[in-house]
Amino acid sequence: MSSATYRTLLRTRGAAAFFLTATAGRTGIAMTSLGIVWLVHDRTGSYTVAGLVTGCFAVTEACVGPQLARLIDRFGQTRVLPPALLAHAAAVASLLALTGTGGPHGLLAVAGALVGATIPQLGALSAARWTTLLSGRRAEALPTAFALESLANGVCYLAGPALVAGVGAGLDPAFGMALATALVVGGGLAFAAQRRTAPGAAGDAERRHAGRSLLRPAFAAQFGVNLGLGVYFGAMQVSVTAFAVEHGAAQAAAPLYAVSNCAGLLAGWLYGLRRWRAAPRIQLAFATAGLAVCCWPVLAAGSFAGLGLALTATGLAVPPILVLSSVLTTASVGPAALTQAFTWLNSASAAGAAGAAAVAGRTVDTYGAHGGFTVAAAATAAMAVLAAAHAGAARGVRGSRSRT
Template sequence: MSSATYHTLLRTPGAAAFFLTATAGRLGIAMTGLGIIWLVHGRTGSYAVAGLVTGGFSVTEALVGPQLARLVDHFGQTRVLPPVLLAHSAAVLSLLTLVADARPIWLMTAAGASVGATIPQLGALSAARWSALLQGERAPALPTAFALESLGNGLCFLVGPALVTAVGASSDPAHGMTLATVLVVGGGMAFAAQRRTSPATAGAAERRHAGRSLRRPGFVAQVGVNLTLGLYFGAMQVSVTAFAVEHGAADSAAPLYAVSNCAGLLAGWLYGLRRWRGAPAVQLACATAGLALSCLPLLAAGSGPELGLALAATGLAIPPILILSSVLTTASVKPAALTQAFTWLNSASAAGSAGAAAVSGRAVDAYGAHGGFVIAVAATSTMAALAAAHARAA
């Protein structure tokens, strides 16, 4: 085990440039959804309207993202990304203008939807570059590359929401949205400029064959794993907040989330430090089983410290699951469709999170925070069953 593994990986020609620029863009992406909430609520004073506009953003991001990824696989990252980023800039400008002018809610919602439809999936694009860069005898380094991606993504979604909240609370909420857009567009353009590491485009026949690989059982299993992982995320977002409120410590929700996130960052870093001998499908089955088991103490947690320990345990299992899912996706899907594959995983997770948030809200209203934790346990148990079935069939 040696942290030089990451250092060596980033010394691969062109790797540091595309990883760092993609990470800058992902920081902006992590700020965008919450930035819309701050922007709309700051102008309208209504969380209902802010939630509606943000919902439009989330739905189109999940639905349109795979279609943009298909264009990327067809025409290449460096040709598709710049016009998408320009369209994203125009969509954000439209949203800022409509909100500032207090336009009708449906117009603001449509603008929010256009922001989601044009936001680039830089994480999927970066993962596709690693897959193209680390082929042949370099392929054993892919898990480390995906661990690095997990670390970058985790840091972005830890820092991004805090940053946009600080900007939105201390100044004009539009400034937070503007900063997010500058990061997305600036990082995305710099990423697109790294032509040397961009995956080569395939011919029409190869693309058709690659498209069929998206229906392979191995990839379908990974979509299921990410869907159930999204269910877990959605249930936890509602349940942890409800738990903090029930115990008269609403301000403790943010530290509790931070405990889980920091544990995940540590686990992702440690996982990438060594080469694991077990088959990835078996490792995934073990990691998902570990997450399912670590969720059980949530049902008995009766205080903030108890919940914090349980969340730390669950956080340790998340990065290995994401890393192994990416590794298995690379093995299942042809290179000419990898960007679509990675984007579908993101969309599955987002869909699961949105659905679970709604269902968990009702469960919490009826049974308290532990009703939401039951949904999290059910989701992770289903995930473990899916991963175990895939491991047996592999």
């Protein structure tokens, strides 16, 4: 299939409007965490305080995000999103004011927590809209839509940090935070204005039934996969940096990250161009196994060239996992809880990355960069086992139903 598949999706009535506005907002979201680091460090001169404020932001974003998504599932995107965005703008304004006046570190941490608690997960909201837009006979196009979402996320998280770092280094870091917030609020409000494609609010009975679907083993498996993927990301970030430092070229870490990210963008784009015959759970089992296998060369890498090739291979395996996890989540969770489900997957990945960064950092201090790579490899092996077990269990259930 040609790239017309993506063009056809975006020509669907209302699709381009919500996708592009959500992408603008996601660019701002990708800028926010690093923007806080630049801002707080510039004003306090302390990376410890900057890390504290950013950590509070990350924790509340992961914990409060699903609760905000629950409200969105209950009352609708167009009703909940605007006040949440205004609250986010107020939280950022309070952080800017406190840093500008030299506020106490405890208040800076509280302001950072409020920024994280009010930031909306526009990626989850966009995925929920695709699910509604492509329901029924058009459901077979969902993998392509989620591949498009994966591409947007990849581009946003490449461009966003580079943009806020450039503004922070060349101008005042406050301008970087202001730009990030303008993109989040502006893109989010424009997204909320697209009422035609917004999922409708669910009734009480539908919400209760859908809420129970979040406890099903099928969704638990996707939560576990995303948790493992977060551990992989967190461990690799620390370990690649440590590898570059050990080899006397700390500046080489950025190109190594870029190689992996660009490989992922290519893989995500190619994956979405084709209709795959195998069931998504089987594809996920193979994709996670492929990622686990590709981690072995990382453990043996002794040069930048070898590590770059190994990271390219692992980067190719990540986007299909993200796409397939979204597809399987759509199939296992009721429509009235989809925003919550997608947000929980984001929170799982964020929690895994945060925990892995601490564990891998300690492992690197003891065993060097390859010790950190071992943490990432162990996470991918656990993901592969979990995906294979889920595929086997689903196949067993289907087999028992066919016999009865």
